[in-house]
Amino acid sequence: MDTSSIGAALREPEPHPDGKLTRERMLACALEIVDRDGIEKLSMRGLARALGRDPMSLYRHAENKAALLDGVAETVLAELTVDPADPDWTAQLRSVAHQFRRIALTHPHVVPLLVTRPLATPLALRPRGTLRPLEDVLDLLTRAGFSGADALHIYRALFGFLHGHVLNELQELVENPDETDDLLRLGLHRLPIHEFPLLRSLASVLASYDGAAELERGLDILLGGLRSSMTTAM
Amino acid sequence: MDTSSIGAALREPEPHPDGKLTRERMLACALEIVDRDGIEKLSMRGLARALGRDPMSLYRHAENKAALLDGVAETVLAELTVDPADPDWTAQLRSVAHQFRRIALTHPHVVPLLVTRPLATPLALRPRGTLRPLEDVLDLLTRAGFSGADALHIYRALFGFLHGHVLNELQELVENPDETDDLLRLGLHRLPIHEFPLLRSLASVLASYDGAAELERGLDILLGGLRSSMTTAM
DNA sequence: ACACCGCTGTCTACAGTGTAGATCTACGAG
DNA sequence: CTCGTAGATCTACACTGTAGACAGCGGTGT
Numbered sequence: 001m002d003t004s005s006i007g008a009a010l011r012e013p014e015p016h017p018d019g020k021l022t023r024e025r026m027l028a029c030a031l032e033i034v035d036r037d038g039i040e041k042l043s044m045r046g047l048a049r050a051l052g053r054d055p056m057s058l059y060r061h062a063e064n065k066a067a068l069l070d071g072v073a074e075t076v077l078a079e080l081t082v083d084p085a086d087p088d089w090t091a092q093l094r095s096v097a098h099q100f101r102r103i104a105l106t107h108p109h110v111v112p113l114l115v116t117r118p119l120a121t122p123l124a125l126r127p128r129g130t131l132r133p134l135e136d137v138l139d140l141l142t143r144a145g146f147s148g149a150d151a152l153h154i155y156r157a158l159f160g161f162l163h164g165h166v167l168n169e170l171q172e173l174v175e176n177p178d179e180t181d182d183l184l185r186l187g188l189h190r191l192p193i194h195e196f197p198l199l200r201s202l203a204s205v206l207a208s209y210d211g212a213a214e215l216e217r218g219l220d221i222l223l224g225g226l227r228s229s230m231t232t233a234m
Numbered sequence: 235m236d237t238s239s240i241g242a243a244l245r246e247p248e249p250h251p252d253g254k255l256t257r258e259r260m261l262a263c264a265l266e267i268v269d270r271d272g273i274e275k276l277s278m279r280g281l282a283r284a285l286g287r288d289p290m291s292l293y294r295h296a297e298n299k300a301a302l303l304d305g306v307a308e309t310v311l312a313e314l315t316v317d318p319a320d321p322d323w324t325a326q327l328r329s330v331a332h333q334f335r336r337i338a339l340t341h342p343h344v345v346p347l348l349v350t351r352p353l354a355t356p357l358a359l360r361p362r363g364t365l366r367p368l369e370d371v372l373d374l375l376t377r378a379g380f381s382g383a384d385a386l387h388i389y390r391a392l393f394g395f396l397h398g399h400v401l402n403e404l405q406e407l408v409e410n411p412d413e414t415d416d417l418l419r420l421g422l423h424r425l426p427i428h429e430f431p432l433l434r435s436l437a438s439v440l441a442s443y444d445g446a447a448e449l450e451r452g453l454d455i456l457l458g459g460l461r462s463s464m465t466t467a468m
Numbered sequence: 469a470c471a472c473c474g475c476t477g478t479c480t481a482c483a484g485t486g487t488a489g490a491t492c493t494a495c496g497a498g
Numbered sequence: 499c500t501c502g503t504a505g506a507t508c509t510a511c512a513c514t515g516t517a518g519a520c521a522g523c524g525g526t527g528t
Contacts, residue, residue, distance in 0.1 A: 021506095044486065054507050056487080065486065112353065115401055116346045122409040123440070124421035131430060138432040148432065149439045157452065160398030167349055168394045175356040187358035196365060198372040198382065205383045206357070218391065221463065225455030254476085278515065290516080291477050299515065 021053055023061040027068075027075045031107070034072060038109045044068075066120070073113040074129040079103055084139035090223050092140055093158055096133070101215055104166035111170055115163045150230055161222050169211040182207040255287055257295040261302075261309045265341070268306060272343045278302075300354070307347040308363040313337055318373035324457050326374055327392055330367070335449055338400035345404055349397045384464055395456055403445040416441040 029050050033042050044065060048055040062068040080099050086092040104111050118126060134155060141151035179185040182203040191200055263284050267276050278299060282289040296302040314333050320326040338345050352360060368389060375385035413419040416437040425434055 043484080045484080056508080057506055059487075060505065108353075112346075112350045115349060118405045119342075119346065119401070122407055122421060123405065124409065124424055128429075131425070131433065135430045135433050138436070142432060148436045151432075152436055152439055153448075153451075156402050156448070157455075160402045160452070161395065162398070163401050164394030164396070164398030167353070167397050168390050171352045171357065173356055175358065187356055190358055191365070195362075196369045198376060198385075199365065199369050202372070202382045202386055205386055214387075214390070217387075217463070218394070221391075221456065221459030225459055229451070229455065277513080279513080288478050290479080293516075294476060 021051060021057060021061070023071070026051065026058060026061050027071045030068060030072050031075055031110070034109050035107055039069075039112060042069075069113055070117055070121070070127050070130075072110060073117050074127040076103060076107050076110045077114065077133065078129045080133050082133055082136035082140060084136050084143060086140065087144075089140055089144040090227075093137070093154075093223065094219055096137070097158070097162055097215060097219055100162045101166060101169075101211070104170065105211075108170050111166055115167065146230065154226055154230075157222060157226060161218055165211075165215055165218060169209070169214070172206075172209045172211070174207075255285060255291060255295070257305070260285065260292060260295050261305045264302060264306050265309055265344070268343050269341055273303075273346060276303075303347055304351055304355070304361050304364075306344060307351050308361040310337060310341050310344050311348065311367065312363045314367050316367055316370035316374060318370050318377060320374065321378075323374055323378040324461075327371070327388075327457065328453055330371070331392065331396055331449060331453055334396045335400060335403075335445070338404065339445075342404050345400055349401065380464065388460055388464075391456060391460060395452055399445075399449055399452060403443070403448070406440075406443045406445070408441075 026047070030042060030047055033047060033050060044058055045055045047068075048058055058068070062071055080096065080103060082096055083092060104114070118130070123131070137155045137158070138148070138151045141154055142148060146154065174185055175187040176185050183189050183200065186203055186206055188200050188203050188206075193200060260281070264276060264281055267281060267284060278292055279289045281302075282292055292302070296305055314330065314337060316330055317326060338348070352364070357365075371389045371392070372382070372385045375388055376382060380388065408419055409421040410419050417423050417434065420437055420440055422434050422437050422440075427434060
């Protein structure tokens, strides 16, 4: 009955259902699968198998697969906490930024969902947990004296930047990690020299990407620019 | 034999193959489908049907479906032109930004591919057409006197911002277009008032999103910030 | 002339997908 | 005890991506 020897072949058959199936357990398990195998490896049948349940039982807790994916994105985004009472709004936004980056690095396979799902659903129909950070940031900024319109602009600017940043940072994956030469490690040697001379010459710079520093630089520029372009106090 | 009466039911059976199937025709047709019906409606079988070919023939021009999607993204991105010889690098980057926005608005369903596909492939293995703008921007910026490292940073900052911006802008879709009240038009009335008071109160601001202006503001902040934080001439 | 090769297209088949609809099961209310 | 109902399960359907075998072709070397 050793689960590791049997369960290695098929995916975690989870032999006994032990208690009721809740939406939370379902989403947690789905997130686990996505984190391990990526989004397109998540199937209703596979998820059900991992939970030891019938595939159709999932439809009691998620209307369809799209809703399930929304749920996963929501779960991940729920880790993000905003304190609207913080008097230092820039510090609070920086905290949000750091949390968001942390989340993205912890769940890289979920990032496509985070940036992409909102395109499929109008704002008002999105899962509540997704709208929570928006409302909280608006709260934070209006308390700091910004108008609603300006607060919304700042929220958009921040999350636009954050989405762009994590997409940038997660692209920096290395193809051949145990190679010492940067050019080889990144596979850049396959690019024709006369077509991509600059790109190839930047191998060492590419190899030494520092996401945290890049985020900080961006935040400095963004928050500085916002403060000077906004017509409000403090 | 009226194609509109018959072809309405099934999807463009395209009765006679007329000539060889090229990669370009395949990608153009795939793009057409994606633009019309969205990404997840694009299937190998459906595409083959639209081309009047056998599904398996597609695999002569794309290794698998992922490669096909990469091809679509590449096709769209190829519309973007950079002039590395332009002496005014900020103007040229602004032009790139405007082109990119235009492309995203013309092919909204392709945007998920544009921002998401690079996450799945290391840089050096990406389709060549995708790397072209990068090399060209690097060329532009080094000619303007920037170091390679700085040029790369600027490229990342710009495209990170652009990705974030178009993701923002494309979310602004309206649910109920023929309604006069902004609150109803956006469906915001369904949100509980006590949980999302600020969001609901911003209905009119949400309804009047101006993507072009938002892009311009962002570009001002970004390019201004970059110029002052970079250690280079001009 | 022939044989050979590689490229393109076609056919069949397989394992897997999301989910509609019918059916079974268990439990609380009357 | 009966009934209704909510949940869980089963079956089935239409569809997916693609491996593998095979047919027709033009060109090339001998």
